[in-house]
Amino acid sequence: MKIAIVGCGFVADFYLSTLSFHPQLELIGVTDKRPERIKQFAEHHALPTYASLEELLADPQVDIVLNLTNPRSHFEVSKAALEAGKHVYSEKPLAMSIDQAKELVSLAAEKGLHISSAPCSALSETAQTVWKALRENVVGKVYLVYAEMDDGLVHKMPYQHWISDSGMPWPYQDEFEVGCTLEHAGYYVNWLTMFFGPARSVTAFSSCLVKDKVQDVVLAPDDTPDFSVACIQFQSGVVARLTCSIVATHDHQLRIFGEDGVLSIHDCWKYDDPVYVQRMLRIRRKVLMNPFRQKLPLVRKTPNFKTRGAQKMDFCRGVAEMADAITEGRPSRMAADVSLHNNELAIAIQNSLATGGPYTLTTTFEPPQPMVWAQ
Ligand SMILES: NC(=O)c1ccc[n+]([C@@H]2O[C@H](COP(=O)([O-])OP(=O)(O)OC[C@H]3O[C@@H](n4cnc5c(N)ncnc54)[C@H](O)[C@@H]3O)[C@@H](O)[C@H]2O)c1
Incomplete structure (x- = not known):
């Protein structure tokens, strides 16, 4: 399953450190609203990049968008990703207000897409x-x-x-x-x-x-x-x-x-x-x-x-669970x-x-x- 990261900040490195535990996940690109962060993160991990969120969402290869932006950006980024037909795995919180969280979940259901939010520590x-x-x-x-x-x-x-x-x-x-x-x-x-x-x-x-x-x-x-x-x-x-x-x-x-x-x-x-x-x-x-x-x-x-x-957490485990659920056609x-x-x-x-x-x-x-x- 092909994934792409939005938000190349502090937590994105934690995801990269456990990505190799989940061979079913293939990271095909990263982006950020700050171009210098895209460069720094992508060069450090030798990753392909997208110049913007729009460019990432326009890539038909991306199955799951990993939303690692700041909490106050979660709603707009997750909404844009769902509208573009992508499954979404968001860092916590899913949204800053319950109305916004409900809107995201309804939109995902309408489009037959998965949306989940970290943490995945219950797994x-x-x-x-x-x-x-x-x-x-x-x-x-x-x-x-x-x-x-x-x-x-x-x-x-x-x-x-x-x-x-x-x-x-x-x-x-x-x-x-x-x-x-x-x-x-x-x-x-x-x-x-x-x-x-x-x-x-x-x-x-x-x-x-x-x-x-x-x-x-x-x-x-x-x-x-x-x-x-x-x-x-x-x-x-x-x-x-x-x-x-x-x-x-x-x-x-x-x-x-x-x-x-x-x-x-x-x-x-x-x-x-x-x-x-x-x-x-x-x-x-x-x-x-x-x-x-x-x-x-x-x-x-x-x-x-x-x-x-x-901490000793497998940040990518929730994303892998989503990918497996999509592949196996189960919740x-x-x-x-x-x-x-x-x-x-x-x-x-x-x-x-x-x-x-x-x-x-x-x-x-x-x-x-x-x-x-x-x-
Ligand atoms: N910092 C931690 O220790 C930690 C641990 C676990 C989870 N988290 C969660 O991870 C998420 C990100 O936290 P962080 O510490 O990486 O923050 P951060 O500020 O280091 O990184 C967030 C990145 O998202 C980018 N961004 C914000 N809005 C964007 C948008 N609309 N489009 C594209 N890029 C955008 C920012 O430019 C920034 O580079 C938060 O939800 C936080 O709760 C953080």
């Missing part, structure tokens, strides 16, 4: 192992989940020195303006909806705690939360509390509390993160948690990641309705700064299948 070995353990009732009936996406005081870190392989700087202005919730909630939301099905409602609180994060750019800091906490009520009855911040110290753990024990992991950004189970023990008249955790074997070994930095495990629902949850949490109160989800999805190697 990781760790997530698939957790899901299998849940299906096999390893901790009994699940009532409650705690998920954390705290990244520490990012504005105090030397982010000016965070440079990708091809030399692209980390886009701090965009990251601070879009905010950690819209950027990161999806990393656990996509696991939770896969495990527990569609959400019914979400009650969230978000706030901007550090208002003068960055001195050298004009921001609207009060509009962008740097902390959010959300309680998601799933239709299945499970409740999950999800926290996102760039204030509290780094913590990406997930804990799933069941009647017979706790399933946990340390970090959803690592596809090979170990999965632990801690079981309840009954000793005479007492019930207590076994102090020893058991490590569950991952459903399969992960590929050999060469990425630098805080993708990251189908449009799944991406739309996840996007609606992330936007509702982000917007709780303005709206407060409970939000009732307006979208739902057909449950996806586990990966073949995790069934």
Whole structure:
């Protein structure tokens, strides 16, 4: 399946670093609205280029457009790609507003095209192992989940020195303006909806705690939360509390509390993160948690990641899943309705700064299948 990249920025290098894991994907060209970035990225990776988005979309060979532009460009680029008859795999969020996300999904359906949005971390070995353990009732009936996406005081870190392989700087202005919730909630939301099905409602609180994060750019800091906490009520009855911040110290753990024990992991950004189970023990008249955790074997070994930095993620896995679904004529495990629902949850949490109160989800999805190697 032939793919083309729009957006030769920081994250594009991450996609290139795992492209070789998926021989069914052939990258036939890249473009960006900044010509110097096309040149720098294409020369670094020895890739063919398109001079513009229009030129890329006019190429009948392109099957899937990989939209790696900044969040606020996602809607216009994905819409143009769908209108040109291309399948779209977009970085997160699918769109910045739920109306725009719905418009994209309707347009794709009208045209018989696929559209999906990152992250694809629910397809990781760790997530698939957790899901299998849940299906096999390893901790009994699940009532409650705690998920954390705290990244520490990012504005105090030397982010000016965070440079990708091809030399692209980390886009701090965009990251601070879009905010950690819209950027990161999806990393656990996509696991939770896969495990527990569609959400019914979400009650969230978000706030901007550090208002003068960055001195050298004009921001609207009060509009962008740097902390959010959300309680998601799933239709299945499970409740999950999800926290996102760039204030509290780094913590990406997930804990799933069941009647017979706790399933946990340390970090959803690592596809090979170990999965632990801690079981309840009954000793005479007492019930207590076994102090020893058991490590569950991952459903399969992960590929050999060469990425630098805080994560070990196969960014191209979601694109490969889309390509396989198209080839096999089946729904993708990251189908449009799944991406739309996840996007609606992330936007509702982000917007709780303005709206407060409970939000009732307006979208739902057909449950996806586990990966073949995790069934
Ligand atoms: N930065 C990270 O660590 C990271 C990690 C995972 C995911 N992401 C996601 O990846 C996406 C891109 O982030 P990034 O860090 O690469 O940003 P970036 O600013 O480094 O790169 C984005 C590129 O898209 C280009 N672009 C923007 N609008 C365009 C348009 N209309 N047409 C053509 N090109 C356009 C920009 O010129 C820029 O080169 C975002 O959605 C972000 O949420 C980022």
